[in-house]
Amino acid sequence: MFGKRKVRPGAPLSEPGTSPFTRTAPDADGVFRAIPKEMWEGEHGTMLRELGFQPDDPSNMLPQNPGLLEARADQAHEAQKRFMAEINESLQGQLPGVTVVPWAMIPWSVWEGRVALFLTISCKMFPAEPWNMFLMPADDRSAEALGWQVHPYREIPGLKETCTRLLLELADEHQAVFEATGKRLEAGDVSALESYQHSSQSARANVIKLARYLAADLFGQQSFDRHRAVFGKNLGWD
Numbered sequence: 001m002f003g004k005r006k007v008r009p010g011a012p013l014s015e016p017g018t019s020p021f022t023r024t025a026p027d028a029d030g031v032f033r034a035i036p037k038e039m040w041e042g043e044h045g046t047m048l049r050e051l052g053f054q055p056d057d058p059s060n061m062l063p064q065n066p067g068l069l070e071a072r073a074d075q076a077h078e079a080q081k082r083f084m085a086e087i088n089e090s091l092q093g094q095l096p097g098v099t100v101v102p103w104a105m106i107p108w109s110v111w112e113g114r115v116a117l118f119l120t121i122s123c124k125m126f127p128a129e130p131w132n133m134f135l136m137p138a139d140d141r142s143a144e145a146l147g148w149q150v151h152p153y154r155e156i157p158g159l160k161e162t163c164t165r166l167l168l169e170l171a172d173e174h175q176a177v178f179e180a181t182g183k184r185l186e187a188g189d190v191s192a193l194e195s196y197q198h199s200s201q202s203a204r205a206n207v208i209k210l211a212r213y214l215a216a217d218l219f220g221q222q223s224f225d226r227h228r229a230v231f232g233k234n235l236g237w238d
Contacts, residue, residue: 033055033056033060034060035048035053035055035060035185035193037055040055044190047190048190048193053193069120069121072120072124072126073120073126073127073128076126076127076128076129077128079128079129080102080128080129080130080133083130083234084100084101084102087100087135087231087234088100095142095145095146097141097142098137098141098142098145098146099137099138099139099142100135100136100137100138100142100146100151100231101135101136101138101151102128102133102134102135102136103133103134103135103136103151103152103215104127104128104132104133104134105132105133105134105211105212105214105215106119106127106132106163106167106207106210106211106214107155107156107159107160107163108127109155109160110160110163110164110167111127114168114171115164115167115168115171117171118167118168118170118171118174118203119167119207122171122174122178122200122203123200123203123204123207124200124204125204125207130235130236130237131208131211131235131236131237132211133235134215134219134224134227135227135231135235136148136149136150136151136152136227137149137150137151138150138151146226146230147223147226148219148220148222148223148226148227149219149223156218159214159218162214163210163214166210167207167210170203170206170207170210173203174199174200174203177195177196177199178196178199180192180195181193181195181196212224215227
């Protein structure tokens with residue numbers, strides 16, 4: 001079982017008090033990795049690979065790498081623009097004059113401070129990605145054709161505060177696992193990575209659940225269900 005596999009006693013992955021998850025210097029090649037490259041040699045490296053990890057996986061890259069988060073955010077934004085162009089082109093072929101624009105279920109204003117670090121680093125999520133897109137009619141004509149509300153084109157009062165509070169609760173839960181993982185890695189317990197990976201996946205799933213709950217609460221379950229029936233497959237929700 002993964003949870004019981006450990007490096008032999010007395011062979012920690014790092015010096016005491018220097019968790020690989022809190023690195024301040026890059027590897028020799030200038031790249032910041034959560035698990036440094038030298039740890040991928042010998043017994044440690046074999047166990048890490050058996051657990052399904054690789055030194056240059058995106059999941060092992062730390063945000064200290066120059067431009068990493070900005071590049072990923074830009075990629076998501078460009079992908080969103082292409083996606084929306086394709087969606088609206090398809091709509092025009094079926095319903096001339098009908099267009100939609102994306103509503104960020106986890107609003108853009110929330111993506112700052114601890115919340116942004118939790119979402120982008122721990123969950124590897126960005127605001128322009130499909131999981132966060134609720135496609136809303138651009139005007140009254142489009143709303144009548146599609147069957148749900150026109151995009152509000154403004155931030156909903158109180159949404160930022162509510163969303164921030166709930167996301168910080170998720171972040172606190174994940175932070176506890178993060179800190180425990182660092183301590184276990186210091187002690188040589190490579191299997192801690194599996195627990196951390198599971199926590200990250202669970203956190204991501206909970207963020208998506210929260211986003212969809214907020215959309216259904218704001219615009220009504222009927223509108224949410226109608227949207228999902230029309231665009232869920234395109235968005236990769238189903």
